[in-house]
Amino acid sequence: WPEAWFMAEDECEDQKKENRQDPNKPATVADLKSLGISYWKMDADSYEYPVKAVPWDPKDAVDPQLKALRDDRGYSYADIISIRPDLLPGYDDKVKSFFEEHIHDAEEIRYILDGSGYFDVRDKEDKWVRIWIKKGDLMTLPEGIYHRFTCDEDDYIKAMRLFIGQPVWTPFNRPMEDHPSRKKYVASYIEEK
Ligand code: KMT
Ligand code: NI
Numbered sequence: 001w002p003e004a005w006f007m008a009e010d011e012c013e014d015q016k017k018e019n020r021q022d023p024n025k026p027a028t029v030a031d032l033k034s035l036g037i038s039y040w041k042m043d044a045d046s047y048e049y050p051v052k053a054v055p056w057d058p059k060d061a062v063d064p065q066l067k068a069l070r071d072d073r074g075y076s077y078a079d080i081i082s083i084r085p086d087l088l089p090g091y092d093d094k095v096k097s098f099f100e101e102h103i104h105d106a107e108e109i110r111y112i113l114d115g116s117g118y119f120d121v122r123d124k125e126d127k128w129v130r131i132w133i134k135k136g137d138l139m140t141l142p143e144g145i146y147h148r149f150t151c152d153e154d155d156y157i158k159a160m161r162l163f164i165g166q167p168v169w170t171p172f173n174r175p176m177e178d179h180p181s182r183k184k185y186v187a188s189y190i191e192e193k
Helices: 029-034 064-073 091-098 180-190
Strands: 003-006 038-041 077-083 108-122 128-134 137-141 147-151 157-163
Touching (some): 029 128, 077 108
Antiparallel strands (some): 003 128, 077 157
């Protein structure tokens, strides 16, 4: 599992910095699982995933572990994005918009093929937990969880985005308490606690 920690309380001045509490307050694997997050450690070194092949068809999967995940979970779409100042037009604005707190009406699945970045998720007490995701990490965020993404100070991540059915990446920015996906998440993971 990736390293995770509770973020410093004051709203972060620089989103790309670690923004840890002092002393550091780690978030455990159990903490992350209790929010509905799943994780797989993948072999990102032995297979080629060209960014040009967009969308990449999960039927083309060669990696047996990725094939098994695809079949178990029914992933039928994938694309690959590189987020780096020289590769992504409008890099600064895009990284700012990924960092707006939002939900989706579907699971968010990310397989990190190279580089690293931060996914921040809200815990049951509405505190930010920062998850430092790196090459070889495949993580899913459940439908309806409040979250945001930013590059770290290395300014580079290459990720495969997987989806069941036709991809819809629409972010619904907070507040979204009446959204069915949010209600479902609250009922399953927050009221449950
Ligand atoms: C997201 O969900 O914010 C993104 O798609 C960002 C890139 S995936 C590492
Ligand atoms: Ni998102």
